[in-house]
Amino acid sequence: MRPPASSLHRLYRKALLLLVLGWLLVWWTAAAAGPVYRYQKDGVWYYTDTPPADPPGEIQNLTPGLSVAPPEGGQRPVLVIDYPTRNPIETATAATVAVQSTLGAGSGFFVTTAGHILTNKHVLRTTEAQTSQTQARFQAVDERIAAVERALDDERQRLQTARQRLAAMAEAARQERHPQRRQAYQQDYAAQQRSFDNWQADFKQREERFAAEKRRVRDSRQDYHYNTSLADLAQRFTITLADGTTRYAHLLSLSARHDLALLKLDGFQTPALQPAAAGRVAQGDPVYAIGNPARLQNSVTSGVLSGVQQGFLQTNAQIYPGNSGGPLVDAEGRVLGINTFKSLTHKFEGLGFAIPIHTALEAFKDHLATR
Structure with a gap:
């Protein structure tokens, strides 16, 4: 004998309520105690706050804004970026990210395979100027x-x-x-x-x-x-990889002396730009500014190293709004500096400036000691 329609409706509402409460419990647990993950085994979903060392399939992170941490003692999964790397400049571009904050958008780049990202402080925070x-x-x-x-x-x-x-x-x-x-x-x-x-x-x-x-x-x-x-x-920021994938990085440190900030994407082995040897680049050598000006992702402009002015690398490579925090690289894709601003002079083309990479590495040496 079939139960009356009203009983079926009540059962349906109870099942729906239990499902909603279950998801709210997952969300509340994640917010209160950290990330929650799920994986599927034999058609059944399992929920955990500690991913198994050898999961049967893909692990899904149910906590928005948190990266999947590797199992204790395990290796970080490689962050695969679907972007062509047909020359050293495209290889450098693949390691460059767009950084989004409430102040707008800028750029950054991986400087270690552990997920450290260099960018400009003014991309994330208001400066006195x-x-x-x-x-x-x-x-x-x-x-x-x-x-x-x-x-x-x-x-x-x-x-x-x-x-x-x-x-x-x-x-x-x-x-x-x-x-x-x-x-x-x-x-x-x-x-x-x-x-x-x-x-x-x-x-x-x-x-x-x-x-x-x-x-x-x-x-x-x-x-x-x-x-x-x-x-x-803000302590967490949205980053967009070269292939358009979005992730979340957290703030590690701000430089007190320079327009520099250090973010970190946890849980992955990431690509990383290698710094050029100090003093290796010479005046007139070709350089390339990589970034995301006006939300034009993976944009590259070229020029030469014009000189060094007051501790900044000077170049005639075009640096536009949105390029801030991106890398200035040499012809071999090694990073020379962090693009930081553009100075306009009367009746002259704008001159781009970058903070030398070794200045940034020195500023954050305590955080990058394990690079």
């Missing part, structure tokens, strides 16, 4: 807003004066007893009224546009403070 520049822009905007508000207030007073004059004209026309003069006053009043109405309508439109612009500026400032607050607290 950025804060000062932004505050200066906010102040300039505030000054322009104040100037417009003063101009609108003056115009509002003039409108009020014109409105009073119109009222006086209307009253004069009303009290005029001579028909011809009253008609002349009325015609003059009508013309002045049309002019006033056009002026007032135009003023209202400009006032509304200005109010909308003030709201946009206010919202932009709030978004800026919110994003910078998040950025200054």
Whole structure:
């Protein structure tokens, strides 16, 4: 005998509730105690926080943002990047990543096979220079807003004066007893009224546009403070590999002296760029800047080493926004430096600059001791 439909519905709802509660338990356990993994054996899914040393198949990480850690004493799985490597520059590109933060996007690159990633600090955090520049822009905007508000207030007073004059004209026309003069006053009043109405309508439109612009500026400032607050607290960042795969890396260290940061992707054996020997590259040697400008992934620009200025490598290779944190490499794909900014000079092509790689390796030597 089949149970009634209402009983089947109740059973279905209970099963669905148990399934949801099971997934919530998995999520809560992951959030509270660390990553949770699952693997399939003989058609049955097994859940664990400690992956077996010899799993029967692929292990799936159920914790967003956490990499699969290797079994204790086991070897890290090789991070396979599906990207062509037909020459040394493409090999270097395969080890370059896009780095996403609340401040925007930049670049980085693997510097050890253990997953260490070098990038610029300003890609992840607000710098004093950025804060000062932004505050200066906010102040300039505030000054322009104040100037417009003063101009609108003056115009509002003039409108009020014109409105009073119109009222006086209307009253004069009303009290005029001579028909011809009253008609002349009325015609003059009508013309002045049309002019006033056009002026007032135009003023209202400009006032509304200005109010909308003030709201946009206010919202932009709030978004800026919110994003910078998040950025200054963030410890995990999305990275995009050369083949478009996304992973999550965590912040290891920020340099106090240089525009440098060190991230780490856990759980994998990664490709890594080899540093060029100190002093090996000479002025005029070809160099290549790799990065992700304007979200154009795996972009390469070429030039020569122009010289060394105040501790920075100078090049005429184009370095655009989004290239920050990417590698500057030689013709053999060995990394010379970390692209950091572009300085524009009057009537001259922009000059790119990079922090020497050995400066970065020295800054993070304690973290890279096991490279």
